[in-house]
Amino acid sequence: MRYSEAFIPTLKEDPAEAEVISHKLMMRAGCIRKLTAGVYTYLPYGLAAIRRVERIVREEMNRAGAIELMMPMVQPADLWRESGRYIKYGPELLRFTDRHERESCLGPTHEEVITDLIRKELHSYRDLPVNLYQIQTKFRDEIRPRFGLMRGREFLMKDGYSFDADDAGAEITYWKMHEAYKRIFSRCGLRFRAVQADSGTIGGNFSHEFMVLAKTGEDTIVACAACEYAANVEKAAIAAPTPAQPGTALCETVETPGKKKVADVCAFLGIEASELVKTMIYLADGKPVAVLVRGDREVELVKVKNMLKAVDIVPATDDEAFAATRMPPGYLGPVGLPIVICADQEVMAMAECVVGANEKNSHLRHVVPGRDFQVDANRIGDLRRVAATDRCPRCGGALEMTEGIEVGHIFKLGTGYSEAMKANFQDADGQERPFVMGCYGIGVSRVVAACIEQNHDEHGMVFPVPLAPYQVIILNLGVQDEKITACAEELYAELQQAGIDVLLDDRDERPGAKFKDADLLGVPFRLTIGKTFLTKGLVELRARRSGESVEVAPESLVTLLCQRIEAAMPE
RNA sequence: CGGGAUGUAGCGCAGUCUGGUAGCGCACCUGAAUGGGGUUCAGGGGGCCGGAGGUUCAAAUCCUCUCAUCCCGACCA
Numbered sequence: 243m244r245y246s247e248a249f250i251p252t253l254k255e256d257p258a259e260a261e262v263i264s265h266k267l268m269m270r271a272g273c274i275r276k277l278t279a280g281v282y283t284y285l286p287y288g289l290a291a292i293r294r295v296e297r298i299v300r301e302e303m304n305r306a307g308a309i310e311l312m313m314p315m316v317q318p319a320d321l322w323r324e325s326g327r328y329i330k331y332g333p334e335l336l337r338f339t340d341r342h343e344r345e346s347c348l349g350p351t352h353e354e355v356i357t358d359l360i361r362k363e364l365h366s367y368r369d370l371p372v373n374l375y376q377i378q379t380k381f382r383d384e385i386r387p388r389f390g391l392m393r394g395r396e397f398l399m400k401d402g403y404s405f406d407a408d409d410a411g412a413e414i415t416y417w418k419m420h421e422a423y424k425r426i427f428s429r430c431g432l433r434f435r436a437v438q439a440d441s442g443t444i445g446g447n448f449s450h451e452f453m454v455l456a457k458t459g460e461d462t463i464v465a466c467a468a469c470e471y472a473a474n475v476e477k478a479a480i481a482a483p484t485p486a487q488p489g490t491a492l493c494e495t496v497e498t499p500g501k502k503k504v505a506d507v508c509a510f511l512g513i514e515a516s517e518l519v520k521t522m523i524y525l526a527d528g529k530p531v532a533v534l535v536r537g538d539r540e541v542e543l544v545k546v547k548n549m550l551k552a553v554d555i556v557p558a559t560d561d562e563a564f565a566a567t568r569m570p571p572g573y574l575g576p577v578g579l580p581i582v583i584c585a586d587q588e589v590m591a592m593a594e595c596v597v598g599a600n601e602k603n604s605h606l607r608h609v610v611p612g613r614d615f616q617v618d619a620n621r622i623g624d625l626r627r628v629a630a631t632d633r634c635p636r637c638g639g640a641l642e643m644t645e646g647i648e649v650g651h652i653f654k655l656g657t658g659y660s661e662a663m664k665a666n667f668q669d670a671d672g673q674e675r676p677f678v679m680g681c682y683g684i685g686v687s688r689v690v691a692a693c694i695e696q697n698h699d700e701h702g703m704v705f706p707v708p709l710a711p712y713q714v715i716i717l718n719l720g721v722q723d724e725k726i727t728a729c730a731e732e733l734y735a736e737l738q739q740a741g742i743d744v745l746l747d748d749r750d751e752r753p754g755a756k757f758k759d760a761d762l763l764g765v766p767f768r769l770t771i772g773k774t775f776l777t778k779g780l781v782e783l784r785a786r787r788s789g790e791s792v793e794v795a796p797e798s799l800v801t802l803l804c805q806r807i808e809a810a811m812p813e
Numbered sequence: 814c815g816g817g818a819u820g821u822a823g824c825g826c827a828g829u830c831u832g833g834u835a836g837c838g839c840a841c842c843u844g845a846a847u848g849g850g851g852u853u854c855a856g857g858g859g860g861c862c863g864g865a866g867g868u869u870c871a872a873a874u875c876c877u878c879u880c881a882u883c884c885c886g887a888c889c890a
Binding site: 251255256276279502503505515523524535541556721 | 815823824839852882889
């Protein structure tokens, strides 16, 4: 591509609306422009990066035996009613009515459509397994779209769905996809980690997220320093603590005037936060529930949600909490609380603790869990968020916490959808059985954003070779000079011939402007043809990432560049 | 949805408190010089000051409403 004929509108300054680096750089480098909140046009340069990701995704999906198709974006509401998700999916599902008053929605994901397709088309175990995928625009009406392509409402996704005859088959498919995903992100040149994850709204019981390691990540993950264990903090399991010998002192009320916060109560009573139990009120699908965790811990809402099998769980406001409990906020405790109580396992293992007295300005001490208050056994469990001081649940090793950007997510879905939608096949024994499903997603546009979060410097983007729209940029620093221009043109033609994607900066711009743009665009290799060519007949080859440069004779460049590019391709 | 902030030329911003008829830098157009890290000089074009209503002789500026965008939160009772 000739720069003079390209459409790469670069900006000198960061746009005011962009906060994170990938958003700023994608705007500045002419990759994207915003149309409305969370909705972007992919300009040619950004699109080219997306296409690179797509290509790798296709190759690896196909290699793993998946087959590409394309499903509609507009979907009938009835299909979503059948799966039960028309209500459950919530306001993120954009709904509308067409001219015939038919209720419809924009597909945020395609389990319903694919399940409908398969139940109509496949009837025998002989046809299984089958694994289908598409790369398509999704729409999710996010509460708060942000950070450019990182969390858009409209975004490009690879979504795949597998159908197996039984659980064992589904697991084989699952691990095939796990392997394919590792290959995909490795080939993209990203530093990532596969972590155990919560399966969220989609449901199911086995799930991994693929996290690109970058500071701006919206997720926190824990990884064991000693073994392979890694998990999203939402999911990270905490080993059951050894129960302490229950205390024998009798429970008593203490005055704690005006002390509502954990820190205040602890300071006042001269105890550690770990000796106190806090009582948090939530609304699970509208029903109030109290959650007990130690004073120094944080409730992990996803875990509570899963324990209660709730669709939606939110912290109650003071007013809602009061309405539910008739007890004064700030002094809530489990003793005599008239609503459902869930307790973190650690709480029930405490010898004794301090809790709110359900009475203004008072707390209770020497409270023995299980003696002074009861919690149903099925409401006791791992409900708190993992802390950096926790040990690996698998091997007991030290845990490290890192920020990550979720770029891929795979689920073993089981038969939830197939049962709800009556998607059955006939097995060898003549029995009707539901398909055992799996689903596999990659945020293709987000991969590009995550890549930039992970690969940039103060001058701009630093594309890894596999995702770079152009591997090489040629700077013609003498568009007025016949010799320089002839050399640039010749190299341009030769590199293209060699199958390299190359951008020729043939604009009548000052050298400074060309250098700045080349850096901003993050093209991995830069060839500069100017003075040195006139004096020594040499061309400068500079690597964007390392900044190393060498002066090379033009005739040896094609071979050299092919080698360098080859060397920079992972795998 | 709650809280905060911001909407003035394509982009980044000043002007708003204290009302007087719109400005700076970059970009763009013309000309000249320049040509290895966003070059210089001269000249020029471009704005319903987010929108609607109100107050006033007069509104970018004050008031009311609205729309949009961005950030934080929606766990520490």
